[in-house]
Amino acid sequence: MSETRPRIGFVGLGIMGRPMVRNLMRAGYDVTVHDVNRAAVDELVAEGAHAGESARGVAAATDVFISMVPDSPDAEAVYGGPGGAFEAARPGWLAIDMSSISPTVARSLAERATAAGAQMLDAPVSGGDKGAIAGTLSIMVGGDAAAFERAQPILQAMGKTIVHCGGPGAGQVVKVCNQVVVALVIQAVSEGLVLGAKAGVNPERIVEVLQGGLASTRVLEMRQTNMLGGHFDPGFRVRLHLKDLANALALARDAGVVLPATALVEQQMEALKVAGRADLDHSSLITILEDLAHYSVANGAIER
Secondary structure (H helix, E strand, C coil), X not given: CCCCCCCEEEECCCXXXXXXHHHXXXXXXXXXXXXXXXXXXXXXXXXXXXXXXXXXXXXXHCCEEEECCCCHHHHHHHHHCCCCHHHHCCCCCEEEECCCCCHHHXXXXXXXXXXXXXXXXXXXXXXXXXXXXXCCEEEEEECCHHHHHHHHHHHHCCEEEEEEEEXXXXXXXXXXXXXXXXXHHHHXXXXXXXXXXXXCCCHHHHHHHHCCCCCCCHHHHHHXXXXXXXXXXXXXXXXXXXHHHHHHHHHHHHHCCCCHHHHHHHHHHHHHHHCCCCCCEHHHHHHHHHHHHCEECCCEECCC
16 A cells, blocks of 8 residues: 555445445545446446446555445455456455455455455444444454554544454454344334333333433434334345344354344344345334234234
8 A cells, every 4th residue: 555545445335335435535535436236336426436347446446445245145256256356456455344244254255365465354334324424333343453553544434433353254243243232122122112102102202211211222212213103214124134143143053152032033034024024124123013913103003
């Protein structure tokens, strides 16, 4: 990397990726972007980004390559597939995968980067679309300490809490832990709201009390509008959280850890998927409880 500000490449311009790119540009970085959705590329080019035609092309033209894609196979394709970023990997090049993927895949990708003389960090995030827009994401990072220090100014343009968790894959391990907690909190909030609302209490009063005491939670702060109003535009899609819980359960099997509550919520999210709700926000988990209770927090009794 030169002594001047590094050129940034960014692949994956979804709900999270687009605002993250905007924050990088706002911080003064020159950013080249690529996505299978050409409209997303054009949108950011109109705001000052450069267009790349492939992951390899973006990697070749930039010093630091960032990816934000949905799942492990997507990350493997972006880096190791035909036209992938590793075709342009070289000494001095840094890759930062900010996707939420399997820790095993993250370690494998890091090994391939090291073999090419490059550096790679796994740096998944928490904070959802609102955190991405505000630049206040929590970023959990795995990889070499020197690479982490090198990436710090770039990560600070997108996040507020940035923690080096350990070696390759450690960021993804912590992300899995984060997603377990978030899923179980959504489940707990959903049970409380459906119970209280069907028992005759105004759900807005329930939220007011919960947020003023020990039950206060960031999940309810950020998702109460969805859950009280019955509107579940993503946000963070059910299918992506379901993927994260599958990663959690796989990691638990490998580590010899039992996660009974996680397994239950994973099955409830699977029920959302079966019901055609996989692209709703993960706070729509409340609708499974509402279905079982025949009662909607937003609308009252559900007719059958």
